[in-house]
Structures are given as structure tokens and as C-alpha cells.
Amino acid sequence: MRRLPPLTAIEAFVQVARQGSVKAAAEGLSLSSPALSRRIQALERFVGLQLFERRHQALSLTAEGERLLERIAPAIDMLTDAIELTTAGAPELLRLRLAVPPLFASQRLMPRIGSLKAENPEFHLDVSTTVNGLSRLNDGIDAAIVLVREVEPSLYARKIEQGEIVLIGARKLVDALGRPFEPRDIRKMTILVHNDLHDSFDAWREAVGMPDLEPATIDYFDSGQVILDAAAAGLGIAFMLDGHLAAAEDTRLVSLSAVHVKSPQSYWFACRRSAMSNRAVRLFHDWLFETLAPLA
Numbered sequence: 001m002r003r004l005p006p007l008t009a010i011e012a013f014v015q016v017a018r019q020g021s022v023k024a025a026a027e028g029l030s031l032s033s034p035a036l037s038r039r040i041q042a043l044e045r046f047v048g049l050q051l052f053e054r055r056h057q058a059l060s061l062t063a064e065g066e067r068l069l070e071r072i073a074p075a076i077d078m079l080t081d082a083i084e085l086t087t088a089g090a091p092e093l094l095r096l097r098l099a100v101p102p103l104f105a106s107q108r109l110m111p112r113i114g115s116l117k118a119e120n121p122e123f124h125l126d127v128s129t130t131v132n133g134l135s136r137l138n139d140g141i142d143a144a145i146v147l148v149r150e151v152e153p154s155l156y157a158r159k160i161e162q163g164e165i166v167l168i169g170a171r172k173l174v175d176a177l178g179r180p181f182e183p184r185d186i187r188k189m190t191i192l193v194h195n196d197l198h199d200s201f202d203a204w205r206e207a208v209g210m211p212d213l214e215p216a217t218i219d220y221f222d223s224g225q226v227i228l229d230a231a232a233a234g235l236g237i238a239f240m241l242d243g244h245l246a247a248a249e250d251t252r253l254v255s256l257s258a259v260h261v262k263s264p265q266s267y268w269f270a271c272r273r274s275a276m277s278n279r280a281v282r283l284f285h286d287w288l289f290e291t292l293a294p295l296a
Contacts, residue, residue: 099133103224
């Protein structure tokens with residue numbers, strides 16, 4: 001039988017590769033950063049290849065590291081799932097641990113998830129609305145809904161919707177202008193940008209042919225609902241997705257521009273490839289694309 005490297009070294013490699021940070025991976029494995037680095041170095045010595053490019057505090061995979069991750073990550077995920085199933089002991093429950101942006105959860109998921117639970121009483125959903133859902137797929141999360149440009153190829157991913165960028169402002173702001181909103185009005189206003197849509201303003205100003213347009217100020221938010229509330233209060237113009245405005249059903253808010261601009265980011269469903277064999281993950285996945293995605 002061929003000798004294998006220590007499983008702890010393989011686990012450390014996968015964790016660092018997925019999180020891109022020794023510090024974050026070490027915290028997830030309850031190790032010190034030096035101890036984790038030693039495990040990575042041991043694996044590199046075993047395979048005789050450099051797996052990471054080291055730049056200050058950050059690590060990025062080399063081409064050899066990318067190939068190893070693609071080959072080995074599914075096997076590690078299957079091993080993790082097998083251990084969890086073996087040690088669970090209790091009768092099987094269809095429990096999904098899902099990471100999802102708060103606004104998607106409140107506007108799209110929670111109003112409709114009852115239909116899935118009604119048809120499958122054994123299905124249970126644990127929801128986490130913390131950020132970095134993809135990095136937590138190896139840390140207590142089975143699947144994630146994320147708003148990103150793309151998902152790394154080592155994961156299973158399917159696009160839910162892309163959507164268009166809309167400028168959302170308070171109705172009273174339009175009334176105060178006394179005329180239709182124009183792009184040049186941005187120069188005197190604060191714009192409100194969600195961290196997950198950080199380049200939405202750049203995409204919009206390129207589309208309207210004003211790449212040098214600058215607002216008076218930019219305020220950044222990590223909460224979709226808070227940014228909508230701020231726009232409704234007249235604190236600025238929010239750059240969000242058309243679906244966010246439609247689902248808000250807030251009569252205080254209006255769309256300020258008729259220009260159609262595809263968002264650089266899309267909503268994606270993502271999970272480890274091996275997780276698609278998990279009945280709870282597959283059940284939710286199929287329901288999601290039968291029920292929610294057609295609404296896009």
C-alpha cells in the first residue's frame with residue numbers, strides 16, 4: 001500500500017486553500033499559525049512541490065496547488081460527511097445549515113420556505129446570515145447563497161439570478177428636485193453602496209457614458225435592509241438590485257433611473273461537490289430552483 005501524508009497536513013492544506021489566510025485557517029482548526037504553517041510545509045515536502053505563493057500575510061495557490069486542491073478536496077469533504085453521519089447516531093433528520101445574505105433571507109427565502117417544510121416535515125433549516133458564506137463551507141455550513149461575481153471551480157455552483165442595478169431614492173427626494181432625476185445630480189449627493197455590490201456604481205456610470213462622474217460622498221453598508229432604510233430616510237441614493245426594490249414594497253422608495261445595467265455580481269447557490277449527495281442539500285437545491293429562481 002502506498003504511503004499517504006498525514007491527514008492533518010491535508011486538512012490544513014484544504015483549509016488554507018479555501019480561506020486564503022493562514023490566520024483564519026488556524027483559528028478554524030484551533031491551531032497556532034506557526035503550527036499550521038509547519039503542516040503545510042510537511043505536505044509540500046511530501047509531494048515535492050510548492051503549493052502556495054507566499055506574500056506577506058496572504059497565501060495563493062500555485063498551479064500545482066490548484067490541481068491538488070481540485071483532486072483532493074472532494075475526497076476530504078466525503079470523509080468529513082462520512083464521519084459526521086457515523087457519529088450522529090440519532091435517526092436521520094433532513095437538516096440543512098445554510099449561509100445566506102440577510103436581505104435575500106428576509107425578502108426571498110423566509111416568505112416561501114414554508115412550502116418546502118409543508119411537503120417535507122422532516123426538513124429543518126439552520127440559517128446563518130454572517131458574511132463569507134463560501135469560506136464557511138468547511139466549517140459547519142452545508143451550503144451557501146452568496147452575491148458574488150463567480151464561485152471557485154472546486155465548488156458546485158449554480159446561478160440563481162443576476163439582476164440589474166437600480167438607483168433607489170426617497171420619493172421626497174424626487175419631489176424636492178421638481179423634475180426627473182438626472183445622472184449629473186449624483187455630483188451633489190451621497191451614494192449608498194452595499195459591500196457585496198461594491199462596484200455597482202462603477203458599472204452604472206460606465207453604462208450611462210459618464211465614467212468620470214463622482215458623487216459628493218460614498219457611504220458603505222453591509223446590510224441590505226439598512227441601506228434601503230437609509231435611502232428611504234433621504235440619506236442618499238442606494239445602488240442595489242432591481243429585485244431588492246421590488247421585494248421591499250416600500251412606498252417611500254422609487255427607482256431614479258431607467259437605464260438598464262446588468263449587475264457585475266449575481267446570486268449563486270454553492271456547496272461542496274460532495275454535499276450534493278446529502279439529501280437535505282439536494283432537496284433544498286431542487287426546491288430553490290423550482291420555486292425561487294423562476295421569480296428572477
